[in-house]
């Protein structure tokens with residue numbers, strides 16, 4: 001059996017942030033990533049000002065990311081709309097671009113990348129489809145996907161939340177509609193986030209309860225048609241979608257879950273550490289912050305530092321995750337979503353308050 005020290009499972013933002021931070025301290029980890037096509041993760045592509053600061057800390061020049069500038073949030077509920085300025089500049093960026101750049105930095109810092117799928121983690125043993133690896137220092141960064149042996153508990157009861165994504169090719173009509181906004185279209189048991197990315201394409205990412213999708217016959221395309229019929233602004237935007245392929249989907253997103261503790265030698269990072277409801281647009285900021293914090297903890301105390309890191313990171317994510325969960329639970333109910341949009345029309349500064357409260361703080 002091979003030995004690796006340390007070993008990073010997953011090459012998304014959390015895994016790469018860990019590798020870059022370890023590399024800067026002279027350690028060369030092995031990253032196991034299952035996808036050859038880097039950065040296909042289902043994600044809204046909103047990089048908040050905090051996420052941009054975290055990237056800056058990693059030595060990634062955020063000017064060169066080339067993202068689409070975003071300075072406003074627009075919230076829709078039925079025929080209602082409220083608009084507010086964001087507290088600071090954000091960008092829309094495809095995951096392909098972000099993950100490729102981050103992984104390139106990780107490799108430049110000395111990490112090695114191996115394309116393989118992790119099947120199972122048992123103590124210090126990691127089973128992959130390309131053989132077994134032994135490591136006393138494992139960083140679990142498989143994001144939205146659980147690994148046998150270290151899976152997160154199921155959440156959402158009988159009505160879990162699913163993720164869906166539609167990509168819309170660049171076109172001037174949609175560019176004029178969305179402009180420099182991140183749009184949140186609230187509907188019964190879900191929301192759709194919409195923004196423009198670096199190449200002018202639009203990314204429409206949704207979180208929706210399983211029961212709502214079931215009402216549309218379990219077909220994402222049919223759900224979008226129903227939502228367009230009930231939400232005029234969403235209909236205007238979806239008109240540019242055309243008959244594309246069926247949306248991408250992921251099952252059961254455990255919104256609100258946080259790892260409160262771990263065992264020695266296992267650092268849980270990214271979505272394997274905390275899952276903030278995605279309408280906050282801070283999942284990637286949390287992923288990068290956790291990678292930096294875990295790598296620093298390992299530099300100081302090795303694998304034995306994992307439990308202390310996990311408890312401290314759980315405390316750091318408590319407020320943003322709780323506030324985002326509060327907003328998500330109100331937003332997925334039509335009456336409270338409508339009330340929230342009306343309130344924002346009169347007091348747009350509230351959006352600023354919530355935007356700040358859902359960001360990951362400094363250590």
Ligand SMILES: Cc1cc2nc3c(=O)[nH]c(=O)nc-3n(C[C@H](O)[C@H](O)[C@H](O)COP(=O)(O)OP(=O)(O)OC[C@H]3O[C@@H](n4cnc5c(N)ncnc54)[C@H](O)[C@@H]3O)c2cc1C
Nearest residue numbers: 010012013014034044045046118143144270271278283284
């Ligand atoms: C609907 C939706 C919209 C979202 N929108 C936003 C947004 O706009 N802004 C934002 O900041 N956050 C958003 N998020 C959250 C964000 O996508 C995640 O928080 C972030 O991707 C977490 O990063 P990560 O590195 O932990 O995991 P991931 O990005 O999921 O990366 C995990 C990596 O591990 C690899 N992997 C998985 N399983 C295995 C395995 N068994 N073996 C080997 N490799 C494996 C994957 O291929 C992937 O490359 C959204 C989430 C959802 C569900």
